[in-house]
Amino acid sequence: MALQTTNNIWHNGNLIPWDKAQIHVMSHVVHYGSAVFEGIRCYAQPNGAGVFRLHEHMARMLDSAKIYRMPVPYTVDQLCAAAVEVVEANGVAPCYLRPIAFRGYGEVGVNPLKNPVEVYIANFPWGKYVSGNDGADVCVSSWNRLAPNTMPSLAKASANYMNSQLIRMEAEVNGYSEGIALDVNGYLSEGSGENLFLVRGGVLYTTPLANSVLSGITRNSVLTLARELGIEIVEQALPREMLYIADEAFFTGTAAEVTHLRSVDRILVGDGTMGPVTTALHEEFFALVNGLKPDRHNWLTPVNVKVAEPVGA
């Protein structure tokens, strides 16, 4: 999907024009993937627009930076204010936000500690991420997810996405929308950019953090909603074949939102349609983010942007 540009990008405290947000080819990040980032959605609502779980995303970016000994000179609150500033300056909602902190120009050795840390926040329109209107047809990847104590899965680091690229490219080249990776021990892990949920016998299963998954903010939101709906939740290591005998399966993620899986490796999940547990969670999730139900968890940060088509208009 081609990137749609906006006017401004926030850089180290200032708004700069989109075209001026450039770095030197010898920047550390270009050579070694030394960046941490976030993906955040801003949703249209009946009376405006709101950024979903902004605080949690910025907190996770600072956690990712801490794991990599990267000092980011902004607090969570400052980063949240910067995100609101750039969305309002660009006047584009709904949109996707991409904050990124990376090691810039300086040393060329692997050790990044002397390289400056640069922080940028961009926002732009972005629609559906996992294709398939009647559910996604996905495969199990031949690539494993990151082994423990290699690349830390809890850090949303750019370098991790070389692994995600292998998973996603293989899936698309073979005619699938997305790939699901196993962990180093052959247990289910996650999609290239999504957490994984299964339903069997009315019980909701998801893979725990120990199976090399990102601690997804949508995953956390869906678990919260499931608890409120009285759905039994089991977080445990899951064998691959649970995918083939599940009644329902879905991905969660900022980009993927809640995407139901129609088939895995050409085996239908249940009867292929969106099942009742997925439907209940999907409806509750979209009712909240689209402002059709009160924001009882304070998950939305309002932004002062005139949306093109308010929800329910």
Ligand SMILES: Cc1ncc(COP(=O)(O)O)c(C=O)c1O
């Ligand atoms: C590898 C990976 N897993 C899971 C997720 C879902 O996380 P979240 O719901 O916080 O977007 C993402 C997306 O950020 C991801 O890249």
